[in-house]
Amino acid sequence: MSAAPVAVRRGGGAERHRVDTTVASQDEGAGHGAAAQDPADLPARAKVAVAAGKVTGAVSRAAGRGSGGVIGGRVALRLDPRLLARLTAGRTCVLVSATNGKTTTTRLIAEALRALGPVVSNALGANMPAGITAAMATDRDARYAVIEVDEKYLPAVATQTTPSAIALLNLSRDQLDRAAETRMLAQRWRDGLAGSSATIVANCDDPLVVWAAGQVERVVWVAAGQAWQEDAWSCPRCGGVLQRTGQEWHCAACDLRRPQPTWVLDGEALRDPYGVRVPLGGLRLPGRANRANATTAAAVASLFGVDPHRAVARMEQVAAVAGRYDTVSYRGRQLRLLLAKNPAGWLETFDLVAGADAHPVLLSVNALGADGTDTSWLWDVDYTRLRGRPVLVIGQRRLDLAVRLQVAGVDFTVHDDLDAALAAAPEGLIDVIANYTAFQQLRQKVGA
Amino acid sequence: MSQGRPAPGPSALRIVWIYPDLLSTYGDQGNALILEYRAAARGHRVERVDVRSDQAVPEQGDIYLIGGGEDRPQRLAAERLRRDPGLTRAAGRGAAVLAVCAGFQLMGHTFYDEQEGVLPGLGLIDVTSHRGSVRCVGEVVADSDPQLAVGGAGLGPLTGFENHMGTTLLGQGVRPLGTVRVGNGNGAGAGTDGAHAGTIAGTYLHGPVLARNPALADLILSWADGDSAPSPVDERWHQRLRKERLAAVGA
Ligand SMILES: [Zn+2]
Numbered sequence: 081m082s083a084a085p086v087a088v089r090r091g092g093g094a095e096r097h098r099v100d101t102t103v104a105s106q107d108e109g110a111g112h113g114a115a116a117q118d119p120a121d122l123p124a125r126a127k128v129a130v131a132a133g134k135v136t137g138a139v140s141r142a143a144g145r146g147s148g149g150v151i152g153g154r155v156a157l158r159l160d161p162r163l164l165a166r167l168t169a170g171r172t173c174v175l176v177s178a179t180n181g182k183t184t185t186t187r188l189i190a191e192a193l194r195a196l197g198p199v200v201s202n203a204l205g206a207n208m209p210a211g212i213t214a215a216m217a218t219d220r221d222a223r224y225a226v227i228e229v230d231e232k233y234l235p236a237v238a239t240q241t242t243p244s245a246i247a248l249l250n251l252s253r254d255q256l257d258r259a260a261e262t263r264m265l266a267q268r269w270r271d272g273l274a275g276s277s278a279t280i281v282a283n284c285d286d287p288l289v290v291w292a293a294g295q296v297e298r299v300v301w302v303a304a305g306q307a308w309q310e311d312a313w314s315c316p317r318c319g320g321v322l323q324r325t326g327q328e329w330h331c332a333a334c335d336l337r338r339p340q341p342t343w344v345l346d347g348e349a350l351r352d353p354y355g356v357r358v359p360l361g362g363l364r365l366p367g368r369a370n371r372a373n374a375t376t377a378a379a380v381a382s383l384f385g386v387d388p389h390r391a392v393a394r395m396e397q398v399a400a401v402a403g404r405y406d407t408v409s410y411r412g413r414q415l416r417l418l419l420a421k422n423p424a425g426w427l428e429t430f431d432l433v434a435g436a437d438a439h440p441v442l443l444s445v446n447a448l449g450a451d452g453t454d455t456s457w458l459w460d461v462d463y464t465r466l467r468g469r470p471v472l473v474i475g476q477r478r479l480d481l482a483v484r485l486q487v488a489g490v491d492f493t494v495h496d497d498l499d500a501a502l503a504a505a506p507e508g509l510i511d512v513i514a515n516y517t518a519f520q521q522l523r524q525k526v527g528a
Numbered sequence: 529m530s531q532g533r534p535a536p537g538p539s540a541l542r543i544v545w546i547y548p549d550l551l552s553t554y555g556d557q558g559n560a561l562i563l564e565y566r567a568a569a570r571g572h573r574v575e576r577v578d579v580r581s582d583q584a585v586p587e588q589g590d591i592y593l594i595g596g597g598e599d600r601p602q603r604l605a606a607e608r609l610r611r612d613p614g615l616t617r618a619a620g621r622g623a624a625v626l627a628v629c630a631g632f633q634l635m636g637h638t639f640y641d642e643q644e645g646v647l648p649g650l651g652l653i654d655v656t657s658h659r660g661s662v663r664c665v666g667e668v669v670a671d672s673d674p675q676l677a678v679g680g681a682g683l684g685p686l687t688g689f690e691n692h693m694g695t696t697l698l699g700q701g702v703r704p705l706g707t708v709r710v711g712n713g714n715g716a717g718a719g720t721d722g723a724h725a726g727t728i729a730g731t732y733l734h735g736p737v738l739a740r741n742p743a744l745a746d747l748i749l750s751w752a753d754g755d756s757a758p759s760p761v762d763e764r765w766h767q768r769l770r771k772e773r774l775a776a777v778g779a
Pocket of ligand 1: 315316317318319320331332333334335336
């Protein structure tokens with residue numbers, strides 16, 4: 081492992097700091113270095129739990145209910161509530177949480193850390209404790225664990241896994257009829273992470289994230305940008321109105337302000353703490369949001385001694401994440417599959433489809449349980465960005481979308497399903513943007 | 529865009545959206561966009577003013593919109609609005625107001641805040657709000673008050689989505705906006721949704737309530753421009769959406 085020093089900001093002054101990757105291994109006193117706890121060392125209760133989880137997972141897979149991981153994990157956790165702690169003891173853990181980009185960033189960090197050896201990760205996006213536990217049980221030897229965590233569970237998972245680093249990307253409105261208010265989530269992070277021994281790698285351009293990380297001793301600030309600002313006008317600390325000039329922001333009523341970043345996304349490249357520019361043009365994942373994810377991932381990887389050039393070279397190999405950004409051929413068309421779950425996600429996705437030639441855009445919106453059953457968020461999305469493009473509309477809630485697009489002055493046609501929409505579209509490339517369950521349905525349909 | 533009818537006056541129709549930085553949790557911008565769209569389709573020149581909570585509320589608007597938010601932004605909005613005479617003066621001279629969810633509560637005498645308890649609202653309409661015992665989440669259908677009409681017809685059933693903990697009691701000076709058939713409206717067991725008095729309407733149908741209720745949009749517009757028989761606007765998609773949503777809850 082390279083011993084390159086890493087600049088970390090602590091309060092106002094810069095200092096050199098490097099994460100001690102052996103701390104976690106002392107936790108259970110197993111005495112086998114940083115390797116994950118051997119199966120033989122797991123207490124009997126945990127062994128039973130892992131075995132039960134595997135059986136249940138296999139049954140669930142056989143019954144055609146997805147990968148089986150979540151159900152297996154749930155059963156295992158019921159038998160041994162400390163199982164996640166046991167399965168991560170001895171590993172170096174990195175947690176990733178955010179409203180948007182956490183699956184992709186988790187993948188990018190995992191890819192970068194594989195420069196150091198095997199990495200276990202919940203790559204399929206099962207990001208609640210049961211899914212994380214199931215993923216950790218699949219590979220017990222990997223020394224590094226890179227874990228995507230649902231925003232609501234971050235403090236609990238941080239307590240169980242004693243991470244070395246936590247990446248915090250952004251917070252914005254999502255699935256509002258079931259999730260907590262955005263600021264409440266930030267509060268939960270702030271309280272839950274206070275006093276954490278982890279190094280937090282956090283986006284200085286998101287005021288909610290900055291406030292949430294405010295009680296942590298070691299923070300590496302990354303200027304990762306924030307296209308969506310509608311959830312960050314009101315100061316999370318005091319309720320004052322935030323003032324913005326260029327990239328800077330500060331509260332008019334208290335001293336909360338944008339911290340100085342040490343890592344910066346600067347157009348098509350990242351800039352590391354030494355001012356070294358590393359081009360991001362070779363990334364196969366498209367768009368500004370993914371360059372931001374890569375910048376954060378590089379900052380995390382450097383904590384463990386992976387040079388940013390090397391980290392980015394490894395990230396360039398990632399072409400699609402759980403089907404997202406995949407281009408598939410279907411019925412004579414090339415469909416580029418883009419997931420957008422909430423207003424901030426849609427905004428970043430419009431950046432991807434803008435500037436291209438005027439090929440059609442197909443939109444699909446559902447409001448099933450996993451999407452949130454309320455469609456009012458559609459009115460937070462600036463669909464005027466699609467003016468001038470032929471837009472095809474499908475999905476369970478296509479009529480909600482039709483009203484929205486009409487008021488936005490977009491040319492659109494509404495179709496019963498994907499095949500009907502494609503029959504009305506020219507051959508060639510089509511950008512497909514869908515929310516959560518609509519995206520899963522489309523993937524299944526086109527075999528991506 | 530225009531349906532051929534000239535604007536009724538030389539001045540623009542001013543739509544004022546109050547505190548989008550605090551009260552726009554559920555796509556509340558939708559109501560502003562829909563009113564703009566319909567007014568423009570009828571030949572109005574529309575001027576939209578978004579008022580951030582560190583700015584003064586202008587007194588000369590024609591339509592005022594105020595939306596939803598959780599406890600904290602609602603409390604902050606109330607503090608700032610109580611110090612600002614703009615909305616009260618505008619309402620006093622008959623400007624139209626559409627107040628949704630937390631915004632609806634703020635139009636009344638008092639509302640309940642988790643942290644501070646009972647707090648004063650603006651008292652523009654005769655309602656008081658309290659904290660309910662259950663969270664009301666889901667589709668709502670309410671038969672609109674038969675006294676409300678625009679273009680010679682009633683508004684028909686109101687359809688929307690609610691997500692709140694509030695219960696609102698209506699005083700003598702107001703009528704309910706609708707009688708609830710599905711969902712909760714003014715709280716579990718209340719049997720009504722919203723309230724109206726003069727040119728102020730409030731509802732728990734949150735966010736873009738006008739997307740599914742274009743007749744309510746026309747009613748608000750008629751309060752502002754005095755045109756009680758507005759020319760038709762292409763609302764095929766609104767109507768299909770209404771039908772689908774009403775059918776989805778068996779109403
Ligand atoms: Zn402040």
